[in-house]
Amino acid sequence: MNLLFVADPIESFVIYKDTTFAMMREAQARGHRISVCEPKDLHWSAHSARSAGLVTGAVRDITLTGEKPQWFRAEQAGSERRQAALRDFDAVLMRKDPPFDSEFFYCTHLLSQAEREGARVFNKPQALREHSEKLAILEFEQFIAPTLVTRREADVRAFHAEHKDVILKPLDGMGGMGIFRVGADGLNLGSIIDTLNQGGTQTLMVQKFLPEIAAGDKRVLIIDGEPVPFCLARIPQGGEVRGNLAAGGKGVAQPVTEADMATARAIGKVLAPRGLLLIGLDIIGTKVTEINVTSPTCFQEINDQMQCNVAALYLDALERKIKP
Incomplete structure (x- = not known):
């Protein structure tokens, strides 16, 4: 199979712990061919001889070497890339790390268009758009702790008054960034709300603290x-x-x-x-x-x-x- 990984720059991978690298290593061991690109390398143009109206990627075809520090070898040298239609791969693996910002969102739209052209994308771009990693839990209320999503400071204060010990977090954070705990004394609650909701312009999540x-x-x-x-x-x-x-x-x-x-x-x-x-x-x-x-x-x-x-x-x- 020919696999395309859409990911962060592979030069940034910490290979002893990177999950995308583990996927690549297993894929190569099975005889699959590996190509890579970044979201910025995707291209969609109408009336273009370059892409014939298809979503394409400026890709590198790589082989894992099993060596360090240069753990891969690319067939395309330097800034050289190969232009390839996403539908020509057996699978496209979307592995771009958060945050889920506007550029990530636009990338999923290009991947959805590639699907309409015949590409197989995992995880499905529409599903990525529709399942916010913080908000998705609310569909499964039976499995979650008390949770609030709001922009309103009064709502946060009422939730804290009810549950006493709470966690506050931004909806677009990753790796633990922007997470705060406020205990029963409410110390710094107002300042934390201001930091996270930016004067009522940003939505935040509050959850009951779980010891x-x-x-x-x-x-x-x-x-x-x-x-x-x-x-x-x-x-x-x-x-x-x-x-x-x-x-x-x-x-x-x-x-x-x-x-x-x-x-x-x-x-x-x-x-x-x-x-x-x-x-x-x-x-x-x-x-x-x-x-x-x-x-x-x-x-x-x-x-x-x-x-x-x-x-x-x-x-x-x-x-x-x-x-x-």
Whole structure:
């Protein structure tokens, strides 16, 4: 198969932990050919001899070398790129990291057009647009803690008065950025609201604080509706409230509990048919706090600690989807 990865610059990959790299490595081991481009390399032009009206990408065809630091070899040297229609690949894997900003949004529109031309895109661009990683949890009220989404300061203050100990976060954050905890004393609540809602112009999320975070914020992966049997608990360190690895959390792989497995299956059953081949649930205690769909991670940490080849499970599912 010919696979195109739409991702951040591959030169920025930290390959010992990067999930997209793990996907590439497994794909190459199976004999699949790998091409890469960035969202900025996508092109769609009407009445153009260059693209014949199709969505194309300025791509590099790469081979993984198994060496460091130059872990890949590209057939196109320097700034040279090959122009290729996305529909000519067997699968296009959208692996651009958040934030989900305007450029990400526009990229999903180009990918949707490529689908209309015959491309197979994973995760499905429409599903990426329709499932905000913070807001998507509200569809599954039975699995979440008390949660509020608002621009209004009065709403936030009322929620805090009811629940006493709360977490506030922006809707477009990633890696634990912009997350605040406010206890029963309400210290700095007004300042935090001002920071996050920018005078009522930005929407924010408020959730009841879950003390189970001390045991970790669990990343439970779902592939084509089926949970991976092991998860990664990201445990806060040094008095930190955030377990995110990017915020210094310690990643500890462990079997998925029966309760979390049931939750993941229930959510996967709903979301997989919408075109979300890979999902990453964040679970604290038994409560889902986020549904990650843009570029879920933690493949390598789970494989390294539990010898569960998550990339192989993902490639199995991908091959089933695209083979006749």
